[in-house]
Amino acid sequence: MTFTSLLFLFLFLPAVLLVNYLLRSVPVWIRQLFLLAVSLLFYAWGDIKYLPVFAMSILLNFCAGQAAVMLRTSGREMAARIALAAAAGLDIAALALFKYSSLDMPLGVSFYTFSLLSYLFDIWQGRTENKGNILTVSLYMVFFPKVISGPVIQYKDFIGQTARPRLTRDNMVSGMHLFLIGLFKKVLLADNLGTSFQSVLDLGKMAGASAWLGMVFYSLQLYFDFSGYSDMAIGLARMLGFQIDRNFHYPYMSKNIADFWRRWHISLGAWFRNYVYIPLGGNRCALPRQIINLAVVWLLTGIWHGNTLNFIAWGIWHGLLVILQKFVIKDRAEAVPGPVRILITDLLAFIGWVFFFSPNLGSALHYFGQMLGRDGLGAANGATWYILRQNILLLAAAVIGSTPLPANLKKLIYKRGGRAMSLCWAIAGALIFILCIANLVGSGYQTFLYFKF
Secondary structure (H helix, E strand, O other): OOOOOHHHHHHHHHHHHHHHHHOOOOOHHHHHHHHHHHHHHHHHHHHHHHHHHHHHHHHHHHHHHHHHHHHHHOOOHHHHHHHHHHHHHHHHHHHHHHHOOOOOOOOOHHHHHHHHHHHHHHHHHOOOOOOOOHHHHHHHHHOOOOOOOOOOOOHHHHHHHOOOOOOOHHHHHHHHHHHHHHHHHHHHHHHHHHHHHHHHHOOOOOOHHHHHHHHHHHHHHHHHHHHHHHHHHHHHHHHOOOOOOOOOOOHHHOOOHHHHHHHOOHHHHHHHHHHHHHHHOOOOOOHHHHHHHHHHHHHHHHHHHOOOHHHHHHHHHHHHHHHHHHHHHOOHHHHOOHHHHHHHHHHHHHHHHHHHHOOOHHHHHHHHHHHOOOOOOOOOOHHHHHHHHHHHHHHHHHHHHOOOHHHHHHHHHHHHHOOHHHHHHHHHHHHHHHHHHHHHHHHOOOOOHHHHO
């Protein structure tokens, strides 16, 4: 069961929202227990065979975290550190085992492992009061809007909301609106861009421009797929009374690669910054050490995403770009016009995504060769122009949708239209929902790209 399945949209979600609202006046632990139960059901629906493993890891980490805090409070610092290190080590070892062996990978293992580690690190570092119990900690770990593909919510940002979720009309309306935007991004943009990208791959041998076009299709697909999932997850959480910060902020409008990574998968960047980069010393140390710290973060980011050399190459690619931006280029690019800097940044990011969609490093290098015309079919051919003509409107919609223009236009129209616009937006939202459902029924189910991570 996923956010775009008909079962979720027409049965699971309405039932959860209704019962959650009816439980608004009962003791808070009852509502927490309900949300935990439906979250476990949601996860089990997609990967029931690993549910016992997931449950055991939650129990183990909870006990280890509480033991570490109690041992430290009683003055047994070394024993506390051993308990914490043992739990964190087991989490990382389990993640490595599933990602780098022939075993089937549990659904969302990369994301819930980071939740387990965030819980351990936050209570150890005192970033939040250790008031959690097994119920609230379990809810944090398995909360269904974010358990499979994030956002990567830090424990300190979630646990304080479990006692008093904000079940307000504004949160319900804004949450539904955000969920609908995410559904639109995924179903009407990302899925169709994915079909277009596959049509390029199906060419086999291709002209150089066809390969470049495929890279653009995938780059836009990945953005709308993952940002769409994040919007739906944040919207779902908001409808249930929980606030989650945005995970994407128009990354393809960035003017340098460092800015790109402040806007793309924001929660993952924050996780690595708080739990890896800063503990290593961050930028509070000598220049060589800062470079090493950044290199370590980007190497780990690549390893986290996948178990093949192409993901490590992707991490190295972006690590080098960030280091060059931070220590070599600095502010020298300010003289370059903003639109040109955006295009250069997007080009660098798009090139990196070739490592993402390629099954291995050799395939990525082969695709780069095709972009340079190694297949001998010229810069462009009939297939290139046919695919471009068939997808020109989709490309235009995707490019415009990756900018703030639609959101700014909506604000302007809403401001001038007053209350009458509320009815118009409701009708427009209903039409978008109908189009999404029609597309889901007509084209079949397409999984989210980040499920494989």
